[in-house]
């Protein structure tokens with residue numbers, strides 16, 4: 001699978017959701033259940049293969065993460081995205097996320113993104129969504 005998808009979070013993710021098109025992995029969404037900035041389960045680095053975008057894959061992965069959180073009795077889920085990432089901003093707005101009310105987080109330096117050391121200078125916006133059993137059923 002790692003010939004298709006960047007799997008650098010596979011070892012560290014506490015849950016690793018994968019979207020499939022037949023036998024082909026086409027997207028993923030790692031979930032951290034502990035140790036997130038906001039203390040809620042955090043969907044980290046949703047990624048969909050470029051040729052599979054705008055088909056609802058990221059929406060399906062994010063909703064699956066919300067259902068898992070609700071099933072585990074966690075009332076809220078969080079995530080962050082780079083301030084200039086319009087696709088992510090529009091995606092999460094459509095899915096009903098709201099501003100988490102925390103200061104945006106400046107991230108600078110060399111970090112590993114999808115398996116590659118990458119220089120970053122970005123500002124992360126944190127969002128949350130309530131995922132009690134009522135809202136998870138309606139999504």
Ligand SMILES: CC(C)(COP(=O)(O)OP(=O)(O)OC[C@H]1O[C@@H](n2cnc3c(N)ncnc32)[C@H](O)[C@@H]1OP(=O)(O)O)[C@@H](O)C(=O)NCCC(=O)NCCS
Pocket residue numbers: 045046047048049052053054055056057058059060080081082085086087088090091092094
């Ligand atoms: C952001 C990303 C995950 C979206 O994946 P996707 O499977 O294409 O998203 P969906 O098809 O579920 O999109 C749902 C909605 O989000 C919005 N959206 C998603 N991508 C968009 C884009 N490029 N431009 C504008 N709106 C977009 C739209 O409202 C879309 O609904 P529509 O297609 O009916 O108009 C994908 O572009 C990606 O992998 N990008 C690179 C990695 C990344 O930036 N991840 C986010 C990290 S937080």
